[in-house]
Amino acid sequence: MVTPWLKILLVISSLLILSLSSGCALQMVSSFDIQTEQQIMDVAKTVDKFYAQLSELPKEKRTFHFSQSTYLNIEVELSALLMRQKVRELNELTIKQVEITQSLWLQDKKQHQQANSISDFLIKTRKQQYQRLFLAMIRGEQAKQQ
Amino acid sequence: MGINDLYKDMLDTALNVVGDEAQQMSGPLQRALNAQKASIQALAEAKLNGEISESEFIAELEREKAILEVELITLEIIAKATVQKAINAAMSCLTSAIAR
Numbered sequence: 589m590v591t592p593w594l595k596i597l598l599v600i601s602s603l604l605i606l607s608l609s610s611g612c613a614l615q616m617v618s619s620f621d622i623q624t625e626q627q628i629m630d631v632a633k634t635v636d637k638f639y640a641q642l643s644e645l646p647k648e649k650r651t652f653h654f655s656q657s658t659y660l661n662i663e664v665e666l667s668a669l670l671m672r673q674k675v676r677e678l679n680e681l682t683i684k685q686v687e688i689t690q691s692l693w694l695q696d697k698k699q700h701q702q703a704n705s706i707s708d709f710l711i712k713t714r715k716q717q718y719q720r721l722f723l724a725m726i727r728g729e730q731a732k733q734q
Numbered sequence: 735m736g737i738n739d740l741y742k743d744m745l746d747t748a749l750n751v752v753g754d755e756a757q758q759m760s761g762p763l764q765r766a767l768n769a770q771k772a773s774i775q776a777l778a779e780a781k782l783n784g785e786i787s788e789s790e791f792i793a794e795l796e797r798e799k800a801i802l803e804v805e806l807i808t809l810e811i812i813a814k815a816t817v818q819k820a821i822n823a824a825m826s827c828l829t830s831a832i833a834r
Contacts, residue, residue, distance in 0.1 A: 613822040616814045681811050685804045692800060709785045713776065717797065720769050721804050727762070728808040731815045 618679040620732040624672060628729065631665045632722035638662065639715040642706060652701045659697045666690045682728060689721045738771075762812060766805035773798055 638658050642650055670686045673679050696714060700706055774795070781791045 614818055614825070616818040617811055681807050681814075685807050688800050688804050692797060695797075707785065709780050713773070713794070716773065717801055720801055724766075724805045724808040728811040731808070731812040 615678060617732050618676045618682065620729060621672075621676065624669070624676075624682070625726060625729045627665075627669050627672065628722055628725045631662065631669060632718065632726075634658075634662055634665060635718045635722070636715065639711050639718075643708065643711045643715075647705055647707070650705045652704050655700060659693075659700070662693060663690075663697070666693055682725065685721075685725050685728065689718075689725070692717075692721070762809050763806075766802060766809070769805070770798055770802050773801075 638655070642655065645654075666686065666689060670683065670690060673683045673686055676682075777786070777791060777794050777798075780786045781788070786794065
């Protein structure tokens with residue numbers, strides 16, 4: 589009868605000692621990073637603008653050559669975003685989100701290169717999909733605010 | 735079973751698995767599944783209209799899976815951050831009570 593209470597007391601005391609001695613709070617996810625939030629918003633805007641510009645062009649002018657430099661710029665922005673996430677502690681979940689987004693971006697670049705054009709349907713679909721991806725990342729980052 | 739019933743079942747099943755956290759998670763989870771539902775409906779229409787081939791349709795479904803994964807990771811972050819806040823609030827309450 590006494591043992592369970594002793595165990596509970598021991599756990600509470602340990603947590604208390606840990607909390608008082610370290611003076612730091614329990615950390616399960618990385619702290620909110622305003623620069624990450626801004627970086628996600630910036631790349632989201634660039635991607636959105638890219639598809640908006642493509643949609644304005646006639647289909648025959650939507651060549652890979654026309655878009656190549658933008659694909660590269662966004663690739664670099666996503667790499668920079670990933671690097672920033674990798675140096676943050678307890679940030680595996682956000683890293684995974686950026687890695688998935690990066691791999692989809694590279695996949696889209698390859699698809700555009702192979703087809704050397706992109707349909708209205710795919711432009712609309714990609715625009716919506718990237719909005720969902722970036723919104724999910726922004727919501728995840730904002731959830732880390734204390 | 736229609737797509738709306740299917741997604742309602744998916745949401746209910748997911749929320750049952752989540753259990754006690756269900757109330758807090760239901761909003762973001764519902765948003766993620768609704769967004770995916772709209773995308774899949776658009777894909778199915780595009781396939782019917784001949785805008786995309788069968789193989790493109792399958793590739794797009796794979797993409798949808800990856801996008802949903804990113805959206806569900808957000809739920810995991812929200813859940814962890816919530817537990818973190820709750821534990822820290824409880825510990826802060828305990829330490830200030832003892833310090834009094």
